[in-house]
Amino acid sequence: MVEVGAICVKLAGRDAGKVCVVISKVDANYVMIDGATRKRKCNIRHLHFLDKSIKIGKTTSSSEVRVLLVKEGFTLEEKKKTKDKKVKSEKPKKKRKVKAKKINVKNEVKKDSKVEIKKEAPKKVVKKTAKKESSKK
Numbered sequence: 258m259v260e261v262g263a264i265c266v267k268l269a270g271r272d273a274g275k276v277c278v279v280i281s282k283v284d285a286n287y288v289m290i291d292g293a294t295r296k297r298k299c300n301i302r303h304l305h306f307l308d309k310s311i312k313i314g315k316t317t318s319s320s321e322v323r324v325l326l327v328k329e330g331f332t333l334e335e336k337k338k339t340k341d342k343k344v345k346s347e348k349p350k351k352k353r354k355v356k357a358k359k360i361n362v363k364n365e366v367k368k369d370s371k372v373e374i375k376k377e378a379p380k381k382v383v384k385k386t387a388k389k390e391s392s393k394k
Contacts, residue, residue: 262310269303276331291322293333
């Protein structure tokens with residue numbers, strides 16, 4: 258039923274829709290696959306087998322499998338071999354909290370408050386009317 262070198266399309270999972278090749282049989286339900294997908298064990302029910310096949314050996318590498326698939330006429334996306342290293346930025350340094358110098362505020366407030374107490378509002382002068390004075394006589 259399943260032969261080594263059979264070309265198939267992955268139906269389920271993260272690699273769904275990608276072309277792969279059966280590398281080896283694991284048991285009745287599982288096979289090892291490689292190609293445009295990740296090299297891993299896969300359930301046979303998750304594969305759609307095509308009529309094409311390629312000749313591969315046990316020691317065939319992933320890059321060789323990809324080259325053979327391209328020769329058969331399949332287009333594959335290129336894998337990124339190296340990741341760009343992230344440039345580490347320096348962590349911001351915490352600024353040390355500096356206590357403000359204590360100013361003798363109490364004395365200044367007392368001085369200001371004395372000055373305010375001394376300032377009094379002008380008194381209102383009430384004029385006595387002549388009528389009130391005449392009534393007193």
